[in-house]
Amino acid sequence: MPRVSDDRLAARRREILDGARHCFAEYGYDGATVKRLEEATGLSRGAIFHHFKDKEALFLALAREDAERMADVASQEGLVQVMRDILARPKDFDWLSTRLEIVRKIRTDPGFREAWEAQSADREAATLARLERKRRAGSLRKDVEPEVLVTYLDVILDGLVTRLASGQSTDDLHAVLDLVEASVRAPAGE
């Protein structure tokens, strides 16, 4: 009965990912020890590492899930909407601060870096594709290359994550996103 077995494996994998996400959010990358991952998932290390080679693979799988979800929203509604979603439900994105704690690892560990960049590439490609559609439809400013606009939006996403992760005020951020949205748009009457 391979069907049942596949479902069970998928459900188990889901449990591990959900538990691990909370564990990273609470303790950070280094602080998410194997013991804490066991507690958070309710599973043994044997079960966890049957599904994921190591902690790094588990972390990257979570980042990949985020990237896919963000790419979907970015493709349909734009990267600014991704940021509005983060602002609307910051708790769901608690674990994003872990992304900042690992910048050194991204910079200095070539294997990790490659895997990391592969997942951001999807989000960037989805954003670029949408911007190019908007450009053809005439609703995007024409004096700046779409690639530059993608980088601009990506820098703002990183800044927003940093701001939330350090617990700074989010009061002005909706107005900031309005400004960002307006600044990629074609000027009125063009």
Next chain:
Amino acid sequence: MPRVSDDRLAARRREILDGARHCFAEYGYDGATVKRLEEATGLSRGAIFHHFKDKEALFLALAREDAERMADVASQEGLVQVMRDILARPKDFDWLSTRLEIVRKIRTDPGFREAWEAQSADREAATLARLERKRRAGSLRKDVEPEVLVTYLDVILDGLVTRLASGQSTDDLHAVLDLVEASVRAPAGE
């Protein structure tokens, strides 16, 4: 001879700060152990902690130096120029990735957070004062509050630091900063 003694103390303090900056840049906050701080400064732990109460105080003194320098530039030439300086000499800002590794500490340690926010407040105040001068001179857009523009620029600064710290491409960043600069300016002809 209190004069000489003051000069010596200041020189010693300088040596400690310069060594510590390199040490944090290379090993990160947690990785900058007392032993490594001794090696990086060429001084004993006794000498180091005579000048700074603990590692946290040393780190905050470095952050304070940055904040003062950034506030000077922000006050005279604007926060976008601060970012252009970072882009022009990324190596000088290597240690900024350490700022990201401590976002959890900023969020969860109230004493540290207060000290951290005090130093960013100077930079924000300097940026705000400059934007208000520009607004009076008519060169700032009027449809967005200066406070929102400060937050906007601050988010971009954080995003830029994240991008450099994770070793991502800086190719498009000059063009991004041009866009940012234009987006806070009054529209031509207004």
